[in-house]
Amino acid sequence: MSAPPPILQDLIGQEHASRFLASAVSHGEPSHAYLFHGPKGVGKYDAALKFAAALCCETGGCGECPSCEKAARGVHPDIDAIAPVGAFITIDQVREINRNLNLRPHESRARVFILRGADRFNTDSANAFLKSLEEPPPFVYFLLIADRLDKLIPTIVSRCQPVRFGPVPAADIEAHILGNYEISPVVAQAYARASRGNLHLAEALAANNKLSDRRERYLHIAENLAKGAWEGGASQMASEIIAAAAEQGDTAEQEEEENVPEGFLVAPKKKREQDAHRRASQAQKRELDLALDFLETWFRDMMAMASGAGEAILNRDYELELEAQSHESRIDNYCQALEVIEAARSKLSYNVDLELALQAMFYKLQEVL
Ligand SMILES: [Zn+2]
Numbered sequence: 001m002s003a004p005p006p007i008l009q010d011l012i013g014q015e016h017a018s019r020f021l022a023s024a025v026s027h028g029e030p031s032h033a034y035l036f037h038g039p040k041g042v043g044k045y046d047a048a049l050k051f052a053a054a055l056c057c058e059t060g061g062c063g064e065c066p067s068c069e070k071a072a073r074g075v076h077p078d079i080d081a082i083a084p085v086g087a088f089i090t091i092d093q094v095r096e097i098n099r100n101l102n103l104r105p106h107e108s109r110a111r112v113f114i115l116r117g118a119d120r121f122n123t124d125s126a127n128a129f130l131k132s133l134e135e136p137p138p139f140v141y142f143l144l145i146a147d148r149l150d151k152l153i154p155t156i157v158s159r160c161q162p163v164r165f166g167p168v169p170a171a172d173i174e175a176h177i178l179g180n181y182e183i184s185p186v187v188a189q190a191y192a193r194a195s196r197g198n199l200h201l202a203e204a205l206a207a208n209n210k211l212s213d214r215r216e217r218y219l220h221i222a223e224n225l226a227k228g229a230w231e232g233g234a235s236q237m238a239s240e241i242i243a244a245a246a247e248q249g250d251t252a253e254q255e256e257e258e259n260v261p262e263g264f265l266v267a268p269k270k271k272r273e274q275d276a277h278r279r280a281s282q283a284q285k286r287e288l289d290l291a292l293d294f295l296e297t298w299f300r301d302m303m304a305m306a307s308g309a310g311e312a313i314l315n316r317d318y319e320l321e322l323e324a325q326s327h328e329s330r331i332d333n334y335c336q337a338l339e340v341i342e343a344a345r346s347k348l349s350y351n352v353d354l355e356l357a358l359q360a361m362f363y364k365l366q367e368v369l
Contacts, residue, residue: 005061013168038165041198118144167197222298234362252283
């Protein structure tokens with residue numbers, strides 16, 4: 001087999017997908033629609049951009065020609081990326097695609113439409129999109145991206161070639177962030193393990209002091225809970241996390257307002273403002289989820305330590321604290337703490353009063369620990 005195109009060689013920790021895509025471009029006839037599916041943060045969009053570049057490049061993805069270079073900068077005129085507006089990919093967005101579908105490529109051999117959030121079509125937009133998906137012009141390729149295969153409309157799935165992306169192995173994440181960010185080996189290992197296959201989260205932890213500070217704060221709360229040092233009680237812990245989440249929400253809203261994308265598929269201003277609000281509340285929920293993730297890693301680690309599996313801990317950079325504080329006799333308590341956090345997580349996914357739900361969680365955690 002010939003060597004894979006250079007542009008597809010560095011998909012981090014995605015051997016299966018990268019081999020599959022490489023053979024699709026090097027062996028002639030790529031299919032006209034692919035569905036990149038797998039968990040959040042594992043590099044699906046990055047892979048789609050690179051695959052799109054390979055489809056446009058005269059030599060199948062050299063990584064060096066003007067076409068590849070434009071693709072890498074996100075300014076290739078034959079590559080369009082579409083993302084849901086608010087909750088859905090809308091009928092207007094699909095109509096816009098359909099109107100542009102038959103235009104010849106501007107300067108390369110293909111036109112590629114990347115659709116993020118392909119699990120978020122509504123009935124109207126899905127029906128309109130199916131028509132273009134059925135018989136696209138020979139130079140058009142669709143790359144659909146979705147976190148959840150089970151949320152996709154079956155008739156869309158059946159018209160695409162699926163490409164599976166898995167969680168990125170911790171060792172690959174560790175090597176990548178150690179090589180690209182100013183962090184120590186033990187911290188790289190901690191971030192790689194704590195992000196549990198989510199490469200983007202590990203990168204964000206390595207690149208962003210504010211995020212790594214928040215991780216420390218959340219771990220500190222868990223540590224104090226496990227020690228029985230309550231520092232202000234359940235309501236104070238809850239409001240600390242709520243404040244951090246609200247701040248993330250505000251930041252997301254601001255960014256949305258400042259970051260008006262360019263291109264023909266941009267939503268009108270009013271729609272974007274509604275969207276900014278929605279994103280703020282999404283960002284807030286994401287932060288809460290993240291806080292719970294980090295709390296959880298602490299109690300998992302306490303369990304691992306207490307049961308003599310210290311080499312398996314996620315928070316390598318807290319090894320000493322974990323070792324000093326975990327006790328074999330309390331394994332059941334750590335396990336109950338994990339159950340309490342899981343129960344709170346499913347509650348938070350409904351529209352409950354977030355702060356009250358968190359407070360209730362912390363009261364229960366105090367009880368079981
Ligand atoms: Zn090229």
